Amino acid sequence: MFKKILIANRGEIAVRIIRACREMGIATVAVYSEVDRAALHVRKSDEAYPIGPAPAGESYLRMDKILDVAKRSGAEAIHPGYGFLSENATFAQACADAGVKFIGPTPHSMKLMGSKTSARQQMEKAGVPFVPGTSRGLASSEEGEQVAERIGYPVMLKAAAGGGGKGMRLVHTRQELRSALESAQSEAQRSFGDSEVYIEKAIINPRHIEMQVLADEHGNTVWLGERECSIQRRHQKVLEEAPSPIVDPDMRRRMGEVAVKVAQAANYTNAGTVEFLVDPQKNFYFLEMNTRLQVEHPVTELTTGLDLVHLQIHIANGEKLPFAQSDIQIRGHAIECRIYAEDPDNNYFPSPGKITVLLQPSGPGIRRDSGMYEGWNVPMDYDPLLAKLIGYASDRQQAIMRLERALYEYFVAGIKTNISLFLRILGDADFQAGKLDTGYLDRLLAKANPAVASLAPKPEIKAMETIAVIAAGMFAVLDPASSANKNGDTGGTSSGGAEKILSNWKQQGRSEGLR
Amino acid sequence: MVYEIIVGGKPHRLELEKAVAGWECRLDGQPIHVDALIPRRDVLSLLVDGHCYEIKREQTATDLHMWVGSARFSVELRDPRSLRSRQKAAGDEKGPIKILAPMPGRIVRLLVAENSEVEAGQGIVVVEAMKMQNEIKSPKKGIVKKISATPGAAVNPGDVLAIVE
Numbered sequence: 078m079f080k081k082i083l084i085a086n087r088g089e090i091a092v093r094i095i096r097a098c099r100e101m102g103i104a105t106v107a108v109y110s111e112v113d114r115a116a117l118h119v120r121k122s123d124e125a126y127p128i129g130p131a132p133a134g135e136s137y138l139r140m141d142k143i144l145d146v147a148k149r150s151g152a153e154a155i156h157p158g159y160g161f162l163s164e165n166a167t168f169a170q171a172c173a174d175a176g177v178k179f180i181g182p183t184p185h186s187m188k189l190m191g192s193k194t195s196a197r198q199q200m201e202k203a204g205v206p207f208v209p210g211t212s213r214g215l216a217s218s219e220e221g222e223q224v225a226e227r228i229g230y231p232v233m234l235k236a237a238a239g240g241g242g243k244g245m246r247l248v249h250t251r252q253e254l255r256s257a258l259e260s261a262q263s264e265a266q267r268s269f270g271d272s273e274v275y276i277e278k279a280i281i282n283p284r285h286i287e288m289q290v291l292a293d294e295h296g297n298t299v300w301l302g303e304r305e306c307s308i309q310r311r312h313q314k315v316l317e318e319a320p321s322p323i324v325d326p327d328m329r330r331r332m333g334e335v336a337v338k339v340a341q342a343a344n345y346t347n348a349g350t351v352e353f354l355v356d357p358q359k360n361f362y363f364l365e366m367n368t369r370l371q372v373e374h375p376v377t378e379l380t381t382g383l384d385l386v387h388l389q390i391h392i393a394n395g396e397k398l399p400f401a402q403s404d405i406q407i408r409g410h411a412i413e414c415r416i417y418a419e420d421p422d423n424n425y426f427p428s429p430g431k432i433t434v435l436l437q438p439s440g441p442g443i444r445r446d447s448g449m450y451e452g453w454n455v456p457m458d459y460d461p462l463l464a465k466l467i468g469y470a471s472d473r474q475q476a477i478m479r480l481e482r483a484l485y486e487y488f489v490a491g492i493k494t495n496i497s498l499f500l501r502i503l504g505d506a507d508f509q510a511g512k513l514d515t516g517y518l519d520r521l522l523a524k525a526n527p528a529v530a531s532l533a534p535k536p537e538i539k540a541m542e543t544i545a546v547i548a549a550g551m552f553a554v555l556d557p558a559s560s561a562n563k564n565g566d567t568g569g570t571s572s573g574g575a576e577k578i579l580s581n582w583k584q585q586g587r588s589e590g591l592r
Numbered sequence: 593m594v595y596e597i598i599v600g601g602k603p604h605r606l607e608l609e610k611a612v613a614g615w616e617c618r619l620d621g622q623p624i625h626v627d628a629l630i631p632r633r634d635v636l637s638l639l640v641d642g643h644c645y646e647i648k649r650e651q652t653a654t655d656l657h658m659w660v661g662s663a664r665f666s667v668e669l670r671d672p673r674s675l676r677s678r679q680k681a682a683g684d685e686k687g688p689i690k691i692l693a694p695m696p697g698r699i700v701r702l703l704v705a706e707n708s709e710v711e712a713g714q715g716i717v718v719v720e721a722m723k724m725q726n727e728i729k730s731p732k733k734g735i736v737k738k739i740s741a742t743p744g745a746a747v748n749p750g751d752v753l754a755i756v757e
Binding site: 436544556 | 593595597599600602604606608615617619624626628629630633634635636638640645647648649650651652656658659660661662663665667669695696697698721722724726749
């Protein structure tokens with residue numbers, strides 16, 4: 078087994094991997110940018126080395142610096158986490174060349190799955206169902222028109238190298254096709270340096286369901302059940318659950334078998350995820366394969382009882398999978414909320430800054446994978462994901478109630494978070510009924526925000542206001558030093574005149590001394 | 593102790609008197625008995641009539657909030673005997689208003705020039721954080737007296753970006 082692993086990431090996922098290593102008796106090496114010296118992953122690691130300035134391009138994406146740290150520290154393997162270099166075949170190759178084991182698939186599988194058109198060509202050969210369309214980039218708008226005529230409008234134009242909604246266009250009529258193709262191609266060129274765009278039939282408001290697979294380096298591949306990931310905003314997942322409310326055991330087995338076929342067609346090894354679009358008739362189509370550990374992997378861990386990061390490390394160490402497909406049992410229900418530093422009252426704008434108060438939930442069935450702590454300054458340079466709160470229970474209804482309970486225990490002050498959004502989703506009738514598709518969240522957010530205050534019956538708001546008034550006064554009496562606002566104009570101490578001015582100076586001095 | 597506390601735009605008069613057990617309050621003249629303690633900074637445990645409340649306090653550079661459950665109340669707290677706070681509060685309505693950076697970030701561009709007229713809600717500068725651009729708006733109609741933000745510069749929350757009068 079490896080003695081030392083370098084984690085080429087930051088935030089909650091770096092902490093999660095460090096924990097797995099510690100559980101396995103493996104020493105850890107963290108890397109950090111200038112603004113991440115105080116980050117939790119650096120505090121939790123055995124060793125840590127700086128790799129450059131805040132911008133990811135000058136630190137977390139610098140393969141040379143990361144490999145240099147691996148060499149200096151004597152790390153035998155690198156876990157890339159998700160994002161950053163995790164799906165970069167060049168990095169995986171550079172690791173291999175440097176004699177460091179990359180914990181993930183081979184560069185060859187990554188390259189194959191990295192381009193959507195080459196993945197489609199491969200899957201076509203393997204007989205995997207995918208959305209009707211072309212498996213190659215369009216040569217001209219005439220070709221696009223012919224294909225669209227054959228498969229029927231609406232159609233979707235997609236960048237081969239795409240992701241995150243970039244280089245994607247929905248086309249309803251023949252007249253729109255030419256200009257949509259041109260703009261998709263130029264956006265793809267600008268975003269990915271590759272203008273290849275292909276066409277497929279548009280499935281309007283599909284579900285997005287994905288299947289976890291694991292493959293060892295001895296030809297054994299298993300599926301571990303699906304995750305329902307339809308709740309998205311701007312093509313970013315917000316809440317995920319396992320199992321999906323619409324997948325029954327037969328559909329699960331069929332999806333799992335297709336996912337294994339996909340993985341085998343790509344000679345895939347380690348943990349991966351096969352994404353499917355599912356139409357209202359429950360037909361599923363191969364969309365793409367994510368060649369990394371996913372953000373939402375905990376819901377699969379809870380419903381299978383497996384630790385995917387442990388298994389990734391064992392697989393990378395050349396071991397065989399310690400179980401067969403028939404050993405995998407899906408039980409219970411898990412739901413994950415992605416806690417982002419963003420402001421629900423201001424169009425979900427990012428909200429970096431200092432966390433002044435942090436109260437965190439715990440108790441039965443609650444898992445919290447977090448990269449934040451009280452007093453930490455959330456840097457403005459990276460993805461706003463702060464933590465993941467996962468509720469696990471014997472069934473979906475209980476998991477919803479449990480997560481609601483935990484969300485009420487969660488409190489973050491100093492920065493804004495999207496915690497209130499999850500209370501809205503979990504309380505929504507369509508969510509509770511499992512009526513989900515990728516347009517669900519936009520529809521929910523378009524409805525008037527039934528803020529807790531306006532939902533509550535009138536006397537209840539009044540009672541809460543009364544409590545807020547009494548609380549403000551009690552805080553001022555019981556904790557006068559920190560009650561005075563920094564600007565000094567809301568100071569509520571009963572002392573007056575010179576004494577008050579003096580105490581303001583004292584407070585200022587104290588608060589600066591504490592910084 | 594007497595406070596004037598504004599919640600939801602409504603002023604309340606709160607008198608607090610230490611009792612043998614807990615506190616005797618008069619809220620707008622109504623007597624209420626409460627028991628209160630602070631188990632940790634910024635958290636208040638309140639017992640009113642046998643009901644338990646845990647209230648969280650959030651202070652930013654500019655605002656004070658009380659969280660009751662998942663509802664947030666914006667609070668202004670004044671000591672009525674302090675003339676200074678009154679004058680200051682009154683002055684805020686008319687005089688120059690400082691536009692502060694609400695979050696750490698980088699100035700992307702200016703949307704108006706100094707001495708130009710702006711409407712309430714009009715964007716003044718664009719601040720970028722976490723790869724998102726955020727327009728900082730004027731809270732009132734007036735003239736932009738000064739712009740202290742420079743494109744490309746980093747800002748911290750509470751930094752003055754502009755002054756509108």
